[in-house]
Amino acid sequence: MARFSPTAPHLPRSLLLPRMTLPTKTLDVVGIGNAIVDVLVQADDAFLADHGLSKGTMALVDEAQAERLYASVGPGLETSGGSAANTLAGIAQLGGRAAFIGRVRNDQLGGIFSHDIRAVGAQFDTPAANDGPSTARCLILVTPDAQRTMCTYLGASVNLEPEDLDLDLVRQAHLLYLEGYLWDSEAAKRAFIAAAEVMRSSGGQVALSLSDAFCVDRHRDSFQELVDGHVDVLFANESEICSLYQTDSFDAAAEQVRGRCRVAALTRSEQGSLVLHGDEAFPIAPFRLGELVDTTGAGDLYAAGFLYGYTRGEDLARCGRLGSLCAGQVVTQLGPRPHSSLKELVAAHLG
């Protein structure tokens, strides 16, 4: 099975040039995303229906809508979130060298976000905004079937501008990870493309998560272009990849994406995932580690495990199993940041 390295794909590790002659890379992955604090609340299906929310998806709300919705829900549990941020935190927890770029406001929630991502060892140096909207919040409604439905107030996170990007940080990493959600902000999208170009020109790779089927729907053409032109590793779940290629058939969508990027990792909840590369396809079984509690962060942690393996040159099947294992852990708890040691989990299950 092929072993991968972002600097020399398709070559077994033994054929790599000695480290000294490669560009100095001090990070495995740098990620750009919305810096968000999650508010987890319990809700039932009737609540989703009453508020016109579509289960399992993410809806954008403005501050007034966010406050009205918050006033109508039960008590919450607050935890740092944000899709790419969860992935970078997961990579750091696994022992990878990770940095996150995203914008908070200098308020209490911004303090929580900054603390939590640094506390797991990820680098996070984007200066907090001193004025403007408050730190982004995502109200996550967890239904009894453990599904999560999200309402996001983007707040300060949409004010990430290209000039905020620390391009040196991007150059220091083997891989740049981008969340599709950023496409909802014109400024963040520009920052995103600029970073992808810098990463490619510095010899690294670009990974993208499609984030949400509705998000794909809003930006389909743009995402298709991006996948064809800039993306090495694509993450998508079944509804996202089907939305990207406007088909109801997973198999048809999988055939469509083949060859458009180096690797596509397609997740299918309890059916596990499928990793595609050229003509190869690696079906990955899911890990069931306990009772299903809350699916928040499942996709983010899949990407974390996968990219941790990928940037270490692991074979693609093992990358998929690492992703599957991390996703399997996070769905057994509330919230998207693992409460138990991912390192120990990997040692126990994947040696």
Added chain:
Amino acid sequence: MARFSPTAPHLPRSLLLPRMTLPTKTLDVVGIGNAIVDVLVQADDAFLADHGLSKGTMALVDEAQAERLYASVGPGLETSGGSAANTLAGIAQLGGRAAFIGRVRNDQLGGIFSHDIRAVGAQFDTPAANDGPSTARCLILVTPDAQRTMCTYLGASVNLEPEDLDLDLVRQAHLLYLEGYLWDSEAAKRAFIAAAEVMRSSGGQVALSLSDAFCVDRHRDSFQELVDGHVDVLFANESEICSLYQTDSFDAAAEQVRGRCRVAALTRSEQGSLVLHGDEAFPIAPFRLGELVDTTGAGDLYAAGFLYGYTRGEDLARCGRLGSLCAGQVVTQLGPRPHSSLKELVAAHLG
């Protein structure tokens, strides 16, 4: 077994005066306490030792200490807390009519605290401070043995002054619940005594939780006087009641407290609790509802269950079982606010 009512103790409910002739009481319990947001983090015994923290207790820290400590811990999970606030939230979740008095700042954490206590149906109308210290935070270090060790920055909560007290609210309740932690603030203590006097003169009862052995140690004389002169229902755990009467023997402490207040409910972790009233003693078995995860809120939820029964005129053994059941639930999850329905729990276990 004796049935209790705050307005006519020792009389079976059938002998109570018709409701119409009693003073109009629209609330079961009003509580005064520190309004706190908890930050739950995982820690090991070595961390406690390195920071000079005594397991299972609460230490007060100033803002700078709180920030230094926060910077040294792992990622957190934020949830509304505060001892009396947890109890009042629990009473409301059980279906009791509950109000809380305590002070937050008008900041993001204050918004979270206010939302969460109102979201379970408790009344909370204390105006938020517009200036001064930020909303109180408690860093709760949860060790692998599920014990919690707390470091509290009291922030805005210590600025609760007697003039902030809504005495009409106090008069509307059958019972006033006070947390011993308030004794650490001179102003709050004065507010506390004023409220107790108003409650007594309006025909209601006063309950006190001793909160923490070190807190008892700081204010022993004052607490003894309070128990003898103002308290109808006393809640204490083993180390607190032993500290109050400066003895190593639980039995000796239990003998000391007998008759000094109407009812003493003494909790003993996995040994259950002992409810004392006059010459009677009711040993209450603990409920083991699942794996022990985090003992945060165990005492607070015991008081919630107990007072919910007590203000409904239930017999003392059932009050104890209600307390024991609610405490048994909260220790199976992270944080002091039950994530599952206490009403359903009572229906399932105590009919």
